[in-house]
Amino acid sequence: MQAPAERSSSNPSSTPPPSLRITGCGRDVTVLNRTGDRLTRFANSLGLQFQFHTLVIAEEDLAGLLLQIRLLALSAVQGESIAVNCVHFLHRFFNDAGDMIGHFLSAIKSLNPRIVTMAEREANHGDPSFVNRFSEALDHFMAIFDSLEATLPPNSRERLTLEQRWFGMEILDVVAAEAAERKQRHRRFEVWEEMMKRHGFANVPIGSFAFSQAKLLLRLHYPSEGYNLQFLNDSLFLGWKNRLLFSVSSWK
Template sequence: MLTKYVENALATINSTVLAFQKAVPFSYVSQFAGIQAIIEQVEDAGKVHIIDLQVRLGTQYTMLIQALAAGSECPVEHLKITAVATSCREAIEATGRRLVSFAESFSLPLSFSIVMLDDILDLHGNVFELDDEEAVAVYSEYFFMMMIGSPDRLESLMGVIRNLNPRVFVITEVEANHNAPVFVNRFTEALFYYGAFFDAFEDCLKDDEANRMVLESIYFSKGIKNIVSAEGEERTIRHVKINVWREFFARFGMVEVELSMSSLYQANLLLKNFACGNSCTLDVDGKALIVGWKGTPTNSLSAWIFE
């Protein structure tokens, strides 16, 4: 039975996610580096179109809006964000309204639209309102991992993205191997991975009992149970590391783009804004940024282009 803290926090679930992002550095650091990678690839464009495969609160786009509005050499005439979704339309619409209002405060024209689907297999390139003058970028945050158990959906989605030929494809994924067929391997990997998060909650959310309980009891308990106890099709939560994604993306002619030194330097500076930022570790694996907690990897950020 849920405690009153969990019940109250669940009533405003987005506030819990926001509290996590504000207190624990993982999200902001990877979002900042990802947005910086997009900016560097579209900096000469007058019109920018971001296709987001699973927009949530959209905090990364407040960073993008501020950066584009501050650009003086080649100011952006129009920013378009298209959110692809299979659920939660009302929440996404609320995110869109917040972003449009935020962009207006910077006098940056922004249009926000939603492509609502019953199944990702229904996604086709012609659903996007593309302009030949637009610089297209695709942003994916923890979306591909949900389709690891559905290779047909992964293949279909990659075909659509390849046909879009975006200037850059930015991807954030969990940096852990929770897809091993052997239980012991999954258990050990999950122990270290989720242990890092629980340690981060202890350090960063020690004065926020309500949101901490929701994160531990709702968000993370579901993942832990599914990874270590479910088998076959019932195991819907699967994660793989960046080296596995590299092999997969190579099949579609994708080439990894190196993150700029400026981006990595500023990401390190960003950690200083967090009370527990010293415990967050940033490493480079090939051309990808690996974010971690006290040395344990938690997520990867990589940028790609199509040959």
């Protein structure tokens, strides 16, 4: 949001400032509306023309989601640039039957987006073997809880929310759920890289400025020495000590 507003203010002319339209996708309309309200207030403070649309989707309704994506393509304005942001979302399309992830990526590619950004866990929680899945989850979540211990006090409401409502439910899903009931099917970056390339996407290297900014924000908000950022395979990885936890990559 800041970039188009800054370009407009630094180059005043008869040309109207660029407008920004965001379609937020999710399962909880309350969360989507709350996000839209915050973004709208921020856009207004920048004097930016802004629209926010909500798209409520059900995980199981792939056909409905693909239809909505096609409708988004039809509603695109001439000259409009499309950016797609998938944060901790794509892994849910892995399933035991069919190719949901393939259909979804093909639909996104059909939008001809200028950029697709993806953030995912650096873990392999999709193994059908319970023993392998349990071992992977133990190492991954041990590092996450270790980082929380060094970052937030034990009685922190934010920490309790993360441990109980987010990570706790994820652990339950990864370890206890089987077959179609299991939703958390995280994959490592090399799997995503192969899959994105298979569906026509090319990796866009994250710039040095973005990497430097990420390091600065990490030090400002999470000063613990255990955190580290690494630039690997033209992508950004966040780790705790010697364990990579998250990856962020860009594609087009």
